[in-house]
Amino acid sequence: MALASLIAAALVFLTQCISAGHVGVDDAYFTFSFAKNLAIGNGPTYSHGLRVEGYSTPLWMLLLALPMLFTRGQAPLLCARIMGAPFVLLLGYAVYRLARACGTRRHTATFCVLLLSFNTDLAVAYLSGMETLPHVALTAFAFASLVASFSKVTWQRTAAWAGLAVALMRIDGFLTFAFLIVGALVRAVNLKEPRPFRLTARLHLAPVGVFALWFAARYAYYGLPLPSTYYAKQLIGVLLPLRGIEYVANEVTGQWLWLGLAAWCWLLWRRNLAAAILGAFSVLHLVYVTKVGGDWMPFGRFVLPVVPLLLVLSVVGSRDILDVCSTVRRWLNPLIVPVAAGCLAMLAVRMDHRFWNSPHEEAKNEGVKEQSRNVDSYRYAAKFLRQVIPPGGRLVTDYGGVFACYTQGALIEMWGLANATIATRGDAEGINPIYGKTCAACYPDLRPEYFHVMAPLVRPVNAFSSADEVIANVWQTNTIGRYIDFRQAFSVGRVVSPKGSEALYFLQRRGPSFSTETRKTKAGYVIDFPFGP
Incomplete structure (x- = not known):
């Protein structure tokens, strides 16, 4: 059953890519330009050797430069899709590990992977060649590692270094990295580890040091504290104060992501620490997106990092409700089972933009x-x-x-x-x-x-x-x-x-x-x- 779900997930994602067809976004080519120049020996510069930080995805730029060493900077979109393919697999693995770490059975965890494959925005993000899908995959993997460390201490260092990868994949990933550090501290305190602050600091000293070195190096090279993309977009929240709220509301309601937030409330009442951390990050991230004003690209780019987390919360919460009803309130089963199944089915249908769409999704x-x-x-x-x-x-x-x-x-x-x-x-x-x-x-x-x-x-x-x-x-x-x-x-x-x-x-x-x-x-x-x- 579990293997069948994974095979089905791969097939659904493949059909999503085929259905999306040719996808191209001009903004992806900014990073391609830097990677191309780096690959041909001109350094991480823009267009014809201009030293300006016109990208916010340093790790993705470095990864793209690897295949471009062989293509001499040609076929950038193909190079991006080749380098993005392993992150598709990482995302599936991360969602599976995340669901398992939240206490679900194996077949339920594979069902989470299958459910995620219905998300059309992820397929479009992959085909665009942007850093979006790799960033989503690393975010899911970092939280899967953090939650897994609650029961297996060996996952602690993995979570710390995965957090660094998130911070380097996209400039605002440092906020996620900071949250992961706080999550590691919460874990240490909850498990009553000796000297939790010292333990957390020791685990994250090297990753934070690497991030600090990178930040100092890019500051010295480009001359601005943050990428020019940040300064170029800083007026959105000021001049369009409702833009971010509308952006988040459209994505959360249109794709039924609110189901994950509802499940989070249930799991909070059930004192599920893993769910508490996932939901808290999701809410804070959505608040951040409303503050910066969202994004114009037609695949929910700024909301996608929390989609796997909210999806896992939806499934884990539904499974927990069914378990409670089966042991305590069996008479509710005939009602709860079809409701839970219907909600998860609607989640899949609304994430899939090939069939039944709201006006917002049609516009996307x-x-x-x-x-x-x-x-x-x-x-x-x-x-x-x-x-x-x-x-x-x-x-x-x-x-x-x-x-x-x-x-x-x-x-x-x-x-x-x-x-x-x-x-x-x-x-x-x-x-x-x-x-x-x-x-x-x-x-x-x-x-x-x-x-x-x-x-x-x-x-x-x-x-x-x-x-x-x-x-x-x-x-x-x-x-x-x-x-x-x-x-x-x-x-x-x-x-x-x-x-x-x-x-x-x-x-x-x-x-x-x-x-x-x-x-x-x-x-x-x-x-x-x-x-x-």
């Missing part, structure tokens, strides 16, 4: 498709940009992931995610702060050389009839134009496809070596300036 499905189409269009546009942007050319773009990987430009990333100047000096004028910041006044200091038009980037060859029309179709020229005279400083050019039917329009700064002469590249693209200098 459409969001996945839209982001994937966007990434495809950016990669196609990069073929045009490569013809005109020289190595180190300062290209202004709001698509800083794909273009960092597939062009040689030194990107000026417009959201501040990989631009410390915009991240630390910027504001939210005319933009949605869920994506980052803007800083029109920063551009004279950033000295841009190239801009591209807004989406669609590649258009019919005669899509525009004047230079002013092109300038108006470059994002933020209305605000940046207060500080840069585009008509005076830039010329409008276009890269025409070899077939002559499509073109990408761009702005290029005039300079001593600037020329409006029409030229043809080795790849057969034509670069011209249709409206003159």
Whole structure:
């Protein structure tokens, strides 16, 4: 029975991946860019050697660099999926160990793994190539190790080092690491270990020391206390105070995760210490997500770390209620059994976004498709940009992931995610702060050389009839134009496809070596300036 559940879980997850199909998110390519540069010997830098911490996933970046040593930085999404596959297995193992450590039988623990495989967001997260699924897997494994250490002391060190891995997998993982340390202290006090504070400190001294060394090293290398991504997103909670609450509410109610919170209350009454720790972390994490404002990506990225924990609480709580009824209140069995089974079935159905969805989940499905189409269009546009942007050319773009990987430009990333100047000096004028910041006044200091038009980037060859029309179709020229005279400083050019039917329009700064002469590249693209200098 247990083996059958695990096989079924693998098959369900596989069908989830097949159903999701092609998944792509531009933000994943930020980390890919750093990993690519590290793999080819340029260090952990962004785009064309820019030293800015435009990623918040140091461990994932290092892991991605390993296969890229062999691909020379090519096929980053494939490399990410290869490196993510072991974490899929780790997540299944961690959920099984977590359920077992909470006192469930083997077949119940394998049922937890099967239930989790119905979560579509996990499959999408895996296919996206982001650090999300590895982070979820390490979080589940760290808590499984902590709970297992209640009965087997050998799990203590594993829990400590797993906590370090969580902290390094994503920058906000240090909060989880801190909670795990407190959990280890609670364990020591509860088991009446001699000198619990000293024991906890000794167990975590080395992992905390490694984290401190890494933090100091990255601070010295990049020059900011936290990644620029943190500063770029810090206005969300201020300008959109209800955004985080709505985000968490949609995820918790839409996927029936509230069932885990209800089961947690029951297990608290039953004085289940393991459940108390899992539920406390889940609640604190959800509060943290409401504070930072959630995330825009269409797969519940910020809530996913607690999904395995809440799922285990749901199953463990249901099993405990059934056990109590079977021994004390047998007359309730005909009522409780179908209710518990129905609730867990609904949990599986609502986590699976292929069939019965709320409007929020339907929007997530459409969001996945839209982001994937966007990434495809950016990669196609990069073929045009490569013809005109020289190595180190300062290209202004709001698509800083794909273009960092597939062009040689030194990107000026417009959201501040990989631009410390915009991240630390910027504001939210005319933009949605869920994506980052803007800083029109920063551009004279950033000295841009190239801009591209807004989406669609590649258009019919005669899509525009004047230079002013092109300038108006470059994002933020209305605000940046207060500080840069585009008509005076830039010329409008276009890269025409070899077939002559499509073109990408761009702005290029005039300079001593600037020329409006029409030229043809080795790849057969034509670069011209249709409206003159």
